[in-house]
Amino acid sequence: MIQFSDLHKAYQGDTVLGPVTGAIEKGGITSIVGPNGAGKSTLLTMMGRLLDPTGGRVTIEGRDVFTTKSREMAQQLSILRQENQFTARLRVRELVAFGRFPHSQGRLTEDDHRHVGEALEFLSLTQLADRYLDQLSGGQRQRAYVAMVLAQDTDYVLLDEPLNNLDMKHSVLMMRQLRRAADELGRTIVLIIHDINFAAAHSDRIMALRDGEIVTTGTIPEIMRDEVLTDVFDTPVSVLEVDGRPVAVYYS
Amino acid sequence: MPVSEQPPPAEPQSATGRVAPASRRGDRGEPPPSRCRRRPRLPRFTAPPPGARVAIVGVLVVVAAVCYLLLFIRGSFQFAFDRRLTTLGTMVVVAFAHAIATVVFQTVTSNRILTPSIMGFDSLYVMMQTAMVFVFGGSALARTDGLPKLVVQTVLMVLFAVLLYRWLFAGRFANLHLLLLVGVVLGLAFESLSSFLQRLLSPTDYDMLSVRLFGRMSNSDGSYLPLAFAVCLVVGAVVWHRRHRLDTLLLGRDTSVGLGVDHKRELTVLLVLVAVLVAFATALAGPMTFFGFLVATLAYQLTGTHEHRHVLPMAFLLGLFTLVAGQFLMQHVFYAAGFLTVIIEFVGGIVFLVLLLRKGTL
Numbered sequence: 267m268i269q270f271s272d273l274h275k276a277y278q279g280d281t282v283l284g285p286v287t288g289a290i291e292k293g294g295i296t297s298i299v300g301p302n303g304a305g306k307s308t309l310l311t312m313m314g315r316l317l318d319p320t321g322g323r324v325t326i327e328g329r330d331v332f333t334t335k336s337r338e339m340a341q342q343l344s345i346l347r348q349e350n351q352f353t354a355r356l357r358v359r360e361l362v363a364f365g366r367f368p369h370s371q372g373r374l375t376e377d378d379h380r381h382v383g384e385a386l387e388f389l390s391l392t393q394l395a396d397r398y399l400d401q402l403s404g405g406q407r408q409r410a411y412v413a414m415v416l417a418q419d420t421d422y423v424l425l426d427e428p429l430n431n432l433d434m435k436h437s438v439l440m441m442r443q444l445r446r447a448a449d450e451l452g453r454t455i456v457l458i459i460h461d462i463n464f465a466a467a468h469s470d471r472i473m474a475l476r477d478g479e480i481v482t483t484g485t486i487p488e489i490m491r492d493e494v495l496t497d498v499f500d501t502p503v504s505v506l507e508v509d510g511r512p513v514a515v516y517y518s
Numbered sequence: 519m520p521v522s523e524q525p526p527p528a529e530p531q532s533a534t535g536r537v538a539p540a541s542r543r544g545d546r547g548e549p550p551p552s553r554c555r556r557r558p559r560l561p562r563f564t565a566p567p568p569g570a571r572v573a574i575v576g577v578l579v580v581v582a583a584v585c586y587l588l589l590f591i592r593g594s595f596q597f598a599f600d601r602r603l604t605t606l607g608t609m610v611v612v613a614f615a616h617a618i619a620t621v622v623f624q625t626v627t628s629n630r631i632l633t634p635s636i637m638g639f640d641s642l643y644v645m646m647q648t649a650m651v652f653v654f655g656g657s658a659l660a661r662t663d664g665l666p667k668l669v670v671q672t673v674l675m676v677l678f679a680v681l682l683y684r685w686l687f688a689g690r691f692a693n694l695h696l697l698l699l700v701g702v703v704l705g706l707a708f709e710s711l712s713s714f715l716q717r718l719l720s721p722t723d724y725d726m727l728s729v730r731l732f733g734r735m736s737n738s739d740g741s742y743l744p745l746a747f748a749v750c751l752v753v754g755a756v757v758w759h760r761r762h763r764l765d766t767l768l769l770g771r772d773t774s775v776g777l778g779v780d781h782k783r784e785l786t787v788l789l790v791l792v793a794v795l796v797a798f799a800t801a802l803a804g805p806m807t808f809f810g811f812l813v814a815t816l817a818y819q820l821t822g823t824h825e826h827r828h829v830l831p832m833a834f835l836l837g838l839f840t841l842v843a844g845q846f847l848m849q850h851v852f853y854a855a856g857f858l859t860v861i862i863e864f865v866g867g868i869v870f871l872v873l874l875l876r877k878g879t880l
Contacts, residue, residue: 316772340778347772353628354768354824364766368778372762418777 267292268313268422268456273322275308283308283478285322292421294470295448295455299462301499304475306458307348307426313456314345314424326422340368344418346411348426358402358410359395362386365417385417389443404431409440416447423447425457429464437461441468462499462514466490474498490514568821568828575820575835582842590850604740606842608803611746613813613837615799618757619792620810621817621833625764625826626788628771630818631874632698633811634796638705640805642675645708645715647730652715656726668742671801672794679793732804732859742802749798753791760784761826768824806859808866813837815869 267289274284283305290296290313298306311317313324315331324331326343344365352361362385366378374382386392389409399407408431415423428444429437445468447453459465465472472489474481481498482489489495490512495503503516566574583606591598623634650658682700716724757764763784766774775781799806817833840862848858 311772314776316775335778336775336780337778340776345772345776350770350773351628352769352773353625353630356824360824364769364773364777367762367766372765415776 268324268326268454270309270313270324271322273309273312273324274320275305275312275317276320281478283312286478286480288473288480288483290454290456290473291471292454293448293452295444295457295468296471296473297465297469298456298458298473298475299460299465299498300475300481303477305478306475308478309475310424310426310456310458311345311347314343315339316345316347337368340418340420342420343422343424344415344420345424346415346426346428348430350411352399356399357396358391358399358413359386361399361410362391362395362413362417365414365419368418381417381419385413388416388447389413405433405436408432409436412440412443416451416453421452421454423453423455425455427458427460429459429461437464444468462490462495466512466514476500486512565822568823568825568832571821572828572831572835575832575839579835579839579842582839582846586842586846589846600740604743605845607740607743607747609841609845610838611743611750612799612803612806612809613841614750614754614834615795616806616810617813617817617833617837618754618830619795619799620814621826621830622757622764622788623792624814625767626785627698628768630815631811631870633808633814634792635705635805635807635810638701638708639675639679639793639796639800640807641705641708641712642678643671643800643805644731645712646671646674647727648712648715648719651719651723651727656719656723659726659730665742665745668745668798668801672797675797675800676790676793679797680790730804746798746802749794753795756791757788757830758827760788761830764788764826765824804859806863808863808870809837809840809859811870812862812866813840815873 269289271287272285273287275282282303286309298310300306308317312319313331315324315336318332326339329339329342331339331343359382362382363374363378365385366374366381370378383392386395389412391406391409391413394402394406394410399410402410408428412425412428415425425444428440432440441464444455444457448455448470457469459469466486466489469486471483471485473483474489474494476498482494490505492504495505495514495516499516501516503514505512505514507513565571587599587602587606620633624630624632647659650662682704716727719727763774763779766777766779767781767784769777771781774784796810813833813836816836817829820836821828821832823829841858844858844862848854848861
């Protein structure tokens with residue numbers, strides 16, 4: 267379980283998040299939703315220890331993410347940011363192999379190669395493994411990043427907008443693959459999603475943020491209700507039932 | 519140099535390992551037949567693996583070094599050999615320091631354009647020399663030459679770097695771009711101060727000073743070399759120990775932290791090492807602004823991998839080869855030994871400008 271208490275971030279006195287207190291349960295997929303500037307990325311990057319909080323603490327299974335040794339943390343928690351700019355020109359396989367760094371410190375063992383192969387396989391990248399990242403489409407590249415994070419083989423996986431740059435088809439495929447990672451590999455996945463319907467269709471829980479506060483956290487039926495979504499997004503939203511699934515309509 | 523970036527085209531006679539790409543290509547839905555009706559061609563040159571490339575450059579370095587040490591000796595063999603050995607030693611130190619410092623610096627700052635010189639290192643050296651001549655006169659330069667001065671200069675330059683890094687990283691502005699900007703601004707300030715002081719010098723003093731302000735391989739003092747080698751060895755061992763961590767730093771701060779690298783600590787340690795190397799090389803052989811840039815850029819192109827365990831030796835060997843072969847040619851073919859560093863700077867500067875214009879950004 268990821269727990270955070272009084273977590274708070276301010277830039278030059280302007281609070282962008284919190285103080286928030288809450289928890290993300292172990293297992294399954296938790297989606298973080300909310301309007302722009304709600305503090306979603308801030309919360310996620312602080313949970314992933316990439317950003318120092320102004321106050322408060324984050325623990326994973328009782329261990330403080332900021333004081334635990336970075337290498338040990340990296341074996342338990344992986345995080346993928348939205349933008350990834352690399353100085354070097356890398357092949358897909360080389361990138362995914364970096365995911366094994368917390369375990370091997372750069373000297374890949376048989377076991378590491380197996381993990382890399384599995385991660386490539388899992389995201390259907392085996393055929394692209396020897397291509398350079400800059401020879402891939404945005405969606406393929408996004409998959410390669412996710413493969414790296416999965417190769418890290420951590421219980422907790424944090425993803426900042428993994429559907430960025432993906433078209434309809436690949437968004438669905440990505441969510442299915444993440445669903446499989448959660449179900450078959452037993453990962454706890456936390457992700458930020460812009461499309462509330464994607465979140466509703468593929469995740470177990472939703473955490474809704476607005477103006478740097480957590481408005482509500484709950485299961486899909488608890489969140490997918492007119493009044494809750496209207497409140498979170500500050501826009502009239504009505505939830506319809508389509509094929510037995512709640513679908514939010516908000517274009518009017 | 520063309521690095522084999524794509525899998526080699528599947529030739530019919532290729533061994534089992536080569537068959538796979540062809541079938542994969544079919545799976546991707548690209549038309550495989552178009553490749554078959556290509557005109558028959560010479561066996562394709564497959565680029566050697568990174569390790570072999572490093573070895574090739576290593577052999578070239580040995581050849582160049584042997585030529586430089588043993589050919590065209592007129593008069594006393596012992597005298598010429600000793601002198602050349604000293605110069606060769608200096609070149610080893612300079613090549614090592616500039617190459618390793620530049621590659622490490624570019625890795626930790628996530629760019630392939632800026633070099634330690636931009637942090638104001640060269641300018642600081644120039645200012646220290648100028649200030650010394652200004653205060654004590656031109657003859658002071660020669661009188662104070664010696665190990666203590668070398669050490670003091672190095673310590674001063676490292677101190678400058680460490681203070682700058684600490685101030686910038688410990689404070690609220692933990693920002694690499696700001697650090698670079700401050701480096702550039704300080705560099706400019708030192709330069710302006712130096713040129714102001716140089717204007718006030720007498721022509722004789724200025725003449726004695728200007729000799730110091732260009733890199734010089736051939737007239738460095740052999741007595742510094744043991745210390746220089748020791749410094750290079752220690753720094754080299756520390757950097758080598760971190761070669762895999764350096765690889766992850768190529769992915770940027772966030773990704774490397776996510777992979778369990780203590781980014782802040784690595785950054786500080788590595789930047790201090792860079793400071794030590796550049797300070798030492800500059801104090802030993804004068805400023806060389808674009809040499810490190812040149813060999814690092816070449817190394818990235820020629821190594822064919824991002825891995826530091828190959829790039830670092832490659833950069834060092836390329837640097838050494840450039841210096842030794844260049845010195846040999848300049849001395850015995852063009853009879854202009856003193857111009858080597860000028861030419862390297864000239865070529866390096868042009869490559870720098872070309873790359874900068876092509877990329878358009880830092």
